[in-house]
Amino acid sequence: MRAPRPRPECVPMNVAFNLALDLEAVLLTAASAAGLDVPGFVGDVRTADPRHGDFQANGVLGYAKARKLNPRVIAEKLVAALPAAVTGAYDVAIAGPGFINFTLKPAVLLHWLRTYDSTAHLKAGAGTAKSGQIWVVDYSSPNTAKQMHVGHLRSAVIGEAICRLLDFNGAKVVRDNHVGDWGTQFGKLIWACKQARARDEAALKSAIALDPLEEFERLYKVGNEAADADPAIMDQARAELVKLQNGDPENLAIWRQINGDSLAAFQVIYDQLGIKFDVMHGESFYNDQVERIYRELTDSGIAQESQGALVVFHPEHPRFKTQPFIMRKADGASNYATTDLATALYRLEHFQADGIVVVTDYRQADHFEQLFLTVGKWFAAKHYRLPELHHVTFGAVTGEDGKALRTRDGGTIRLKQLLDEAEARALALVGERSSDIPAGERAQIAQTVGVASVQYADLSQNRSSDYVFAWDKMISLEGNTAAYLLYAGARIHSIFRKLGVTPGEATTEAAASPLETPAELMLARKLVKFADAIRIATETLRPHFLSLYLYELAGEFSAFYSADKVAVDDPAVRARRLLLCARTLLVLETGLNLLGLRTLTRM
């Protein structure tokens, strides 16, 4: 991303950022002027197939049919009532059974492109949607004492993209890594640590120093197997857990070291992915708040005793009327339902959250549905304000056989290894394609391409479905891949380098003549739809809408690049094509950054 030029805060707003939303509002006014029954009318404006125009209003069809009117007659009345501002900006046509098609005039396209000429101005345009709201996003959230594996990838990548989208839409975003640092695994782990220490303290220390998570995982396995084999050891492990939860200094010290080492290892991956959390409130953070949860849910009659546990049933729900939400175990211990309830309350009281987004795989859907139902009733009973609650789910990462992704010997794939392999594969490719670039820079490029490929493979696809992990398709240069998008950006940078011009220079762009060729117009028409791509991706919390848009934008640019030469002699033509290049670069890089990817100036 190039450095932002200093600019005044104000944006000339005489061209709307989101033209579809603007048209929707204008249509309502026009409907009123045309004598339509306005409360019953919606314009239903959406981006159109380019063959029909830029935007289409479908609202007339439903309106007319419901009233047994002729939709084309209604459409004609509506079009006749459109203000000059619209008819001056668009070619308007009625088509088919009653669609109203709007095609932007070239001068307006150019005006939009001149207005939204920097990341700051784009953000100012998009930033009204969630202006002033506070959103807490809970993502990544690995368990400590374990390495992050491929299963942790999607939450981190999708969560970060959602954070950036919300931020771009004007929200204040709190990135919260809700790490699993308080589970029952610590009993066995502490037991195994103590055994190993008693046997050979120096060996343990050096093993931990070499690769802490590797050693903790090994110790956990040792503890787990020993406890399974011998009930006496199981009891000892339980006792260690109780000691930990009661604040035993020795166990607490071991626990602290495990968490500290774990977070340090996670940080290496977060750095690679460009993720920075604002807070890391793990489950242990809420440990002292559970009593209030028990009290409030019991006092308000929401929770009840069942088989010794404290649970919540939801009688109105077909399944949760019998499937309990267990918020205190029969042995009196808390579980993740308890901490998640406490977490919801904390996010309301401490952060004043307007929205909470939790990003986990779909297998936890039942848990969060129960949690949100419970929170709804609880907050209502206590007259707490209820934030918007979203469980953002995603499918599994599978191998090409459709089964959960594993190493050849059946082990889990470590995220660190996976990212390193992505870089190695990208390095091989860059060496093959760009042997003229110095080795040091190639390594840098490979880092960006490798990680971006992994991120983009995830983000380019609807998160609901499982996703097939295939190196060859992911690092590929062809198709809807990060490399294709980064390449498009690199080519644009290359044009500016060749011509000795800085992208977006006002003096260069001043001479631009109106857009004219089909390729210029198609590219410009795609650029103005950035606003709607952002809107849809944010509203649905589905980043793939933005990915798809960027891919199509890069495609339009490539078509333009092939059809129309930028470095022509005519200064006005050259200026307008440079303006298109600059704006494509701006939108592409802004969009990729919103997805969490780093971009390149050459590759």
Next chain:
RNA sequence: GCGAGCGUAGCACAAUGGAUAGUGUAGUGGCCUCCGAAGCCAUAGAUCUGGGUUCGAUUCCCAGCGCUCGCACCA
């Protein structure tokens, strides 16, 4: 058993209830004395089955089928 998600070309994916269901790969045929061919242009190929709602259904509802996952003290 109950419930959820998914089912679109050989393969991998897209389609905020809209017009002739889009794209990539693999296939076929073109395009580099010209700003980066990691590219562009052209071509062929698909909605699991059966009902329903709607002016209009890949999308919503119902019933099947298939795959995956969840369902009392793991997270």
